[in-house]
Amino acid sequence: MTKFGRSAFTALLAGAALSLPPTAARATTSGQRAQATEGVESRAKLVQEMVDSIFSFAEPGFQEVRTSAYITGILEKEGFKVTRGVAGIPTAFTATWGDGGPLIALGSDIDGLLGLSQVPGSPQIKPMLEGAPGHGEGHNSGMPLVVAAALAARDVMIKNNIKARLMIWPGVAEELLATKAFYVKEGLFKDVDASIFTHVSSEFSVGWGDLGNTGLVSVEYRFHGKTAHAAGAPWLGRSALDGVELMNIAWNMRREHLPVTQRSHYIISNGGDQPNVVPGEAAVWYYFRERTFKQIQELYDLGNEISEAAAKATGTTVTRQVLGYAAPNWGNRPLAEAAHQNMVRVGMPKWTAEDQAFARQVQEANGFKLQPLRTEVEKISTPESRGPSNGGGSDDIGDIMWTVPTITMRYPANVPNTTGHHVTAAMAMTTPIAHKGALVGAQALALTILDIATTPSIVANAKAYFRDVQTKDEKYAPVLVAGDKPAIHLNKELMTLLRPQMEKFYYDPGKYGTYLEQLGIKYPPDAPAK
Numbered sequence: 216m217t218k219f220g221r222s223a224f225t226a227l228l229a230g231a232a233l234s235l236p237p238t239a240a241r242a243t244t245s246g247q248r249a250q251a252t253e254g255v256e257s258r259a260k261l262v263q264e265m266v267d268s269i270f271s272f273a274e275p276g277f278q279e280v281r282t283s284a285y286i287t288g289i290l291e292k293e294g295f296k297v298t299r300g301v302a303g304i305p306t307a308f309t310a311t312w313g314d315g316g317p318l319i320a321l322g323s324d325i326d327g328l329l330g331l332s333q334v335p336g337s338p339q340i341k342p343m344l345e346g347a348p349g350h351g352e353g354h355n356s357g358m359p360l361v362v363a364a365a366l367a368a369r370d371v372m373i374k375n376n377i378k379a380r381l382m383i384w385p386g387v388a389e390e391l392l393a394t395k396a397f398y399v400k401e402g403l404f405k406d407v408d409a410s411i412f413t414h415v416s417s418e419f420s421v422g423w424g425d426l427g428n429t430g431l432v433s434v435e436y437r438f439h440g441k442t443a444h445a446a447g448a449p450w451l452g453r454s455a456l457d458g459v460e461l462m463n464i465a466w467n468m469r470r471e472h473l474p475v476t477q478r479s480h481y482i483i484s485n486g487g488d489q490p491n492v493v494p495g496e497a498a499v500w501y502y503f504r505e506r507t508f509k510q511i512q513e514l515y516d517l518g519n520e521i522s523e524a525a526a527k528a529t530g531t532t533v534t535r536q537v538l539g540y541a542a543p544n545w546g547n548r549p550l551a552e553a554a555h556q557n558m559v560r561v562g563m564p565k566w567t568a569e570d571q572a573f574a575r576q577v578q579e580a581n582g583f584k585l586q587p588l589r590t591e592v593e594k595i596s597t598p599e600s601r602g603p604s605n606g607g608g609s610d611d612i613g614d615i616m617w618t619v620p621t622i623t624m625r626y627p628a629n630v631p632n633t634t635g636h637h638v639t640a641a642m643a644m645t646t647p648i649a650h651k652g653a654l655v656g657a658q659a660l661a662l663t664i665l666d667i668a669t670t671p672s673i674v675a676n677a678k679a680y681f682r683d684v685q686t687k688d689e690k691y692a693p694v695l696v697a698g699d700k701p702a703i704h705l706n707k708e709l710m711t712l713l714r715p716q717m718e719k720f721y722y723d724p725g726k727y728g729t730y731l732e733q734l735g736i737k738y739p740p741d742a743p744a745k
Contacts, residue, residue, distance in 0.1 A: 242669035243662070247371050251661040252561070254367030255654060262653050264722075265289070265359035267645045267730035269325065270335060271722040275348040276326040276388030277703050278710040279306040281721075283325070283385065286358055290383065293366055302401040304394055304701050307387045309403065312369060316378030317408040317674050319667055320619070321365055321660070322612075323357025324386030324414070329706070333641040336736040338576040340638050343720055347713050348706075351641045353415035353649065356628045358385060360413050360653040364660035371665060379668035382407065386612070388705070390636075392431050392502075393539035395611035396693050397701050399618050407619045408674045409550055409667050412612045413656060415644075416625035417632075418589055419563060421555050422596030423548035423622070427604030429478055429504035430613060432515045432694050433539035436462065436522045437485075440531040442495040452493030453530040456486055459499045462525035466501075469521065476606040477514055478504035506543060506606055508692040515694055538702040540693050542613030545685055547620040549676035550663075554624055555595040557662040563590050563627060564651035573646060573739035574630045581639050583632040588648065617691035620677035624660060628652025645730040646738055 265286075272281045283306040287297045295310040306325075331351030332342040343349065365381050372379055384403065387394045398404065438459050443452030463481060470479060481501045487494030503514040519535065526533040566588045574588050594600070615621050628649045633639040643649055667673050727733035 243665045247375055247665055248560070248662055250371045250374065251367050251665055252658045254370050255363050255657045255661055258363045258366060259650070259654055262359045262363050262657065263650045263729065264724045265362065266356050266649050266653055267722045268724065269355035269358065270350050270645045271720055271730060273327045273332065273343075273347060273349050273717060274710065275329055275706045276391040276393060277304070277306065277701075278706045279325050279385070279387060282306070283308060286325070286362065286385065289362060295383065301403060302394070302397045302701065304387055304397065304703060307385060307394060307398070310383040311381065312365070313372070313378070313380035316380060316668055318380045318382060318406055319664055320382045320384060320404060320407045320410040320615075321361045321664075322384045322386055322410070322412050322615075323361050324354040324389040325358055326354055326386070326388050326390055328352060328390050328636055329709070331636070331638050331641060333638040334734065334736070335642060335645040336731045336734070336738050336740070338573070338580040338642060338740065340581075342638075344713070344716055347717055349638065349641050350644050351638055352390070352635055353629050353640060353644045354386075354389070355644055356415050356649050356653045357413045360626060360657045360660065363654070363657040364664065367657070367661040368664040372668060377665070377668050379664070381664070388539075389611060391539050391702070391705060392433050392541040392609055392611045393702055393705070396540040396542070396614040396695055399614045400695060404615055404619050409677055410615055410619050410621035411550065411554065411660060411663060412615070412621060412623045413660065414610075414623055414625050415628050415652075417627055417629045418593050418625060419558050419627045419655065420593035420596060420625045421546070421551045421558065421622055422601070423546040423551035424598040426544040426546055427601055427607070428544050429476070429506055429606045429609050430508065430511045430543040431502055431504045431539070431541040431609040432511060432537065433500070433502055434515070434518065434535050434537050435484060435498055435500045436533055436535050437496070437498045438526060438531045438533050440493065440495050440497075440529070443493045445491045445493050449493060454493050455497035455531050456494040457529040458525050458531040458533060459483055459486070459497045461529055462499060462522050465521045465525060466518070469517070473514070474505075474510070476506045476510070476604075478502070478606055479514070500538070504606065504609055506604065508542070508689065512692070512694060536702070537695060537699045538705070539611070540614070540695055541609045541611035542617050542691060542693065544610055544613040544623070545616050546622045547616075547677050547685070548680050549673055550620055550622045551595060553666050553673050554622060554659065554663045557659040557666070558592050558624070560662065561655050561658045563592060564655050566590070566651070567647070569739055570646075570648050570651075573643065574648065576739055577630045577639065577642050578632060581633070583639070586631040589627055589631065614691070614693065617686070620681045624656065626652050626656025626659075628656070
């Protein structure tokens, strides 16, 4: 990709993709489609309970202990073979079913975000537990969608003797961009024929080609100095914190002269112990984001160079640990086209006046642009319709996208114009908006699973696109080396402290119809938003 100008490459991509053999008409019958959609609809209660339960667990990256156990328990009861702790990650798993036919991977993220505890169903900012994590991106809704779709499709395949294999897997610690590259490294996807990922949104959409976001390296630089009395004999010490601060100053100066597509940010993860001790240990945690594999590597190399220069200037030493990696995202065209047809076939949720009222209250209360819940499926997103990208966020589904043919289906389970990674994105996530959005997403996914299982040309064309277009001139090139391991220590100390306090807020579906009912929240609130 780096050999071409972006407009020239887009034209080449479009031409190459259009030269693929056409996908055959769907072999899935109308009767089978009806069985699948009805199978999902019959599991509406399961979807609601899963959405609400996972929200209530509110577990951050690598600590999704209760969430993982809950999901795998459901899948085991349904006859899936569960393998826990895959890729050396305690909360990761695979759940497989079937014998023969294409292997279809189905995934969605399950982690929450630190500090985003929020009472659902409230349009005002109101923490459930001050300082606790929460689902401020809506990851609580994706795995319920996947489970319902997989179960419905499985039932149709059994009834109609359709051969396919399913592999359900979770996006652990996605907010840390910390696991999917390790899944790939450990070979979890080596036999997969087609991969479908789902992600919460306020729209129903899918895209193909270079999706325009950034890849990323997550790395912690640990500076090592020498302690001393900060007042009595500071000349005997070498401040590791000085190394951290000098690196940050140097990086911020260099940032001005970097391409506009880069994004980089950091936190000081260890600033020393107390002011009167020269810090012997200090650390800074960086995210380096860029648009191509080559640019990501160059940005990472520059960070390493600046860290070493800062260490030399301060008389300290520095080591580094890669905590995560994410490849740029690239959607598979034949899979996206198949999924989009089913999104259109299913259509948007039937929003009620109450749903629209709550969405408006969230927007009014938080100063967001007013926009009703969407009522139409988005057109399929293409490189031409998106236009050139100057970068932005990252998602480690990219690592799987560069390993096997993969798409991300975005489903309409949240309020338009809320802020991602913020409590406002959690407000609707146990309301009927989330339940209905996950349900239509599950129906579209179930239909797409059946199309892949019954139409061999979809898999053939998906693999041809992956081979002849996506990876023709650029290959997957992560920065991970042999010694890199998942950072499973992250968030452990925090959750050890908070989990006992959070347990009192867990949803009890045996006693309450919904989580809002358990919390005593009327939907929507009577009082108008202020």
